[in-house]
Amino acid sequence: MTKINKLLLAAGSILLSEGASAQRVTPSPELQSFTEQRIRHQKTLGLTLGSYALANIAIGAVAAGQTSGETKYFHKMNVYWNLVNLGIAGAGLLGSRKTLAGSETLADAVKQHENMKKILLLNTGLDVAYVVGGAYLRERGTNQPDKADQLRGYGKSIMFQGGFLFAFDLVNYFIFKSRGDKQERLLLSATPDGVGVVLPIR
Template structure:
């Protein structure tokens, strides 16, 4: 677990730095296409970042799993399983983006997609908390099952570490979407014709 702490700290510093900039900067004038393209680009970056993280974890843990024993072996084994799923999720998301075209979206579509991404990130963050708690509980079962102590600790710690990373990842990106995109959404809907009918609450 300690091997991953520098990576998590560095990633957190970068992500929170971007979030701070997004919160402090005043939103410049924006048109509907810019709003849509910004969401599209950010969503693509999310997929590429998660996919790259998963590949890096799989490469490191794929080697380490064959060179370690006991708790460390199971820790890296679970990392492989977990990030294979992460890689699939990232790939599925990137494929879904191919069906989107920011140039042809209406303002109502752009607002709906912006809100949907924020909601998805919040739901994911809630699941991440469950992953962290579940991993800690799993690791805590080692004393009750000494014959499987290494596996329980290794798997549990891996799930907790991966859940903690995803929690930071989802929350920081939610904040970026909210603090950068929400003011732009308000600006655009305020300028829209009265008949547009965009009434999506901002959370």
């Protein structure tokens, strides 16, 4: 490689590095606030669900050993169900800790906000299915006397847990929507030049 080629290569590397640095735009205070609000809400969701799960596991483990029949199975299912809830809450908290408010672009922040609303709405549909499934198990208990206590206890527990999650997901959806949508509209309505922007969200 000649000296001229080396000089051209070095100059090209410098220009490319400067161009890459110029693309790392510091997010506006409004965008950072929008992202931080979502992250805080996600952490609150995880902490609330995790605390609820721990309480159910502790109460259910003690009560299952002190009761019998249908009530015993009710508490046992509460423990099983909330072990899953605890895992979901833990995964959510880990995910929110990895997200940095200053690292998201406007498109990323909007996409994450819309995804959270979709997830919460999808969860409410699943929660209704849980309640229906629990009612089905409880009804089966009337037709299977040998497993009546187990089916009724499990069914009532699933109905209870599904009802709680339905309220939890629906309330958080509306909180998320009311807090975030207004900020989202303001961020999307204008660029620094006052020009409206449209971002495709998939």
